[in-house]
Amino acid sequence: MSVPPPLVSPSAMKGRRYDLDWIRVGAFMLLILYHVGMFYVPWDYHVNSPRPVEALEPIMLLTNPWRLTLLFLVSGCATRFLADGFEARGQSGWALAGSRILRLLPPLLFGMFVIVPPQSYYEIVEAAKGLGMADPAHSLVLKDFWLRYVTSTGHWCDADGCLTTPTWNHLWFIAYLLPYSLLLAAMIALPTVRRALQAAGDRVFRGWGLVVWPILYLILIRWFLAPRFEITHALTDDWYNHALSFGAFLFGYLIARSEAARQTLMRMRWPALIIALCSWAAWATYAWVYRGDVNPSEPLRQAMRIVYALDQAGFIAAILGFGARWLNRDAPALRYLSAGVFPFYIVHQTVTVVAAYNLAALHLPLGVEAGLLILITALGCLLAYEVARRIGWLGLLLGVKPQKAERTARSPA
Template structure:
């Protein structure tokens, strides 16, 4: 039996907890985007420049970690289908059923308010007294859905319909279908696993991923800025699909799990040092006209890559060591974080826009924004789990009550967006 493809524990609760935590961090990150000076859909009147180093703590790796965890879940799912005599077409169909409905609902129902309030704030910045009643926003949804808005300013045009934060769902769907096609080719499954068995042993779990991240940071990142538009997003694809594939190839590896646990402290120390170096560099050269030396740029690309993987390796190691337990909270959140993710950014944008107009103290405004966002996420999930198959529009499969539900839960693979 290969070193990588050894059976894991009956249930990878650690992966469930990590997935939940990564989505929660992402939601808090988007709350932070309302306050840092970086460009975003809507902005608070309270701009907190000192929040930037905190945001950079998760910025390099949070979505890469989510793609990795999604690859792990896809491996469990594919093996489950295969054990029941179902092929890769079943895997592809399952991914389409789980991801396409919320993506379409998101693009045409959930995301449009984000574009609407982005335009409102842009008009207000241009001196329009009553943006909501201006001709620019007349028949907004029809113009949004038909790509006929012509919403342009000196910075460019707003292209609609758009998936905004749901780009992760779109990319995950495409990656899942590409993987299903690859696995259908004779010999590919065995060949990919053989490469993983050879490369991802011991320190190879740390060195080869960092080497890949440095390579694409040096070669692709300068040429292809991340655009989340699927087309010409080659650096992002090289990063995200590689993480997805890594998760697929190592999900069932007990040696890999043990190695991450053994290296968790060195990984954490490297992660903190890399973050400190990267955050310091970003702070010093944060001005738009800053021009660091090219040698420094190249060196910091290595630091950035080390930051990305060291945090991920540390999280996987500490998760494997301490998060191997389930319970009702995890069962609830494992399914709930996907609808949380789908609705959270719209809740932040809409609530943030209206809260900013109240001129509240920063602490009060932020507390209310987090509370409103949490309430919106919880309500969306509670509605989705009660409407049967329509819950798939928010990524929630209908529950199938059974007197054996609890024992079966112990053998299900980690759920994933």
């Protein structure tokens, strides 16, 4: 009886996966645009436009179910390449742990205490104005703001609850990616565990199993965990989000080197896209009809959990498949953006929130305001990256390695 080849084939072990680099860049860019859109939809955000555009909601739902899940998956792929690089140099999984701490912990701490506070500041200003305070910026409410922010003594509360500080806000992705990386590093530091993990992936994610099992997993956690554990981004009590995000991270680690998985995803890209678009249409319609205080029936709610899982799996499989087919090529823009998107991600939401709040006060035409907001966010991201890449090891505070170290690290993955 013939034995099917393992997921990690020899041909997949050579060369860099430029398609995954492009997908990572694209996913971060979509996230930046998404957070600009958050200012204009009538959803809870740090600041909201006084002129909300409700019709944007279906467009926002186009990426909402899968955007962060895709980022965790691609991060798992990147972690696989890093781990294999350390192993090739005779280093253990603990070298991977040290590398991840150095790359992720400084920007997380710097972000929480320097980058994120302006978001909380303007959130408090807007909430205070909503409570009728004419000039909260010059009131006792925001006196000694940063000191009260870092010492968690602000006591900033309204009818919806109290603001907990210091906070990581949008940097929750880094706050989750770090322990996921350390957990994986501890697992693969033991050769028997590493081999058993890959062997399990070889058995489960083969052929149609590459799609069927992830879909079933997404449906199960949507059915049984999502109703019980609301997404909080608080790390300690976020069990549905952990099941989703760590599952995607581990999945990416297991298939990153797989030529068989890449070929399967390329073959399935069009069916996956059709499933994704149909699921998005159904989910967006459901969310539109049942927005506000309108409650759906329980059978419909259960059915929509299946639709939501199909939306996630369909879009992610389609993106990976089309990426593998068309994007596996290098370019100068990719080399620039691959190093730049992480600092873009770190600073973008603060730039957006500060610019959005102050642009709204100018009462510009809505289209002009939105265009300026996107432009200011993009320029702020580029400026942060250009500064970070010129300040040596201090660039790690914004997720940028010194240029010499970055060139050394770009050996073929």
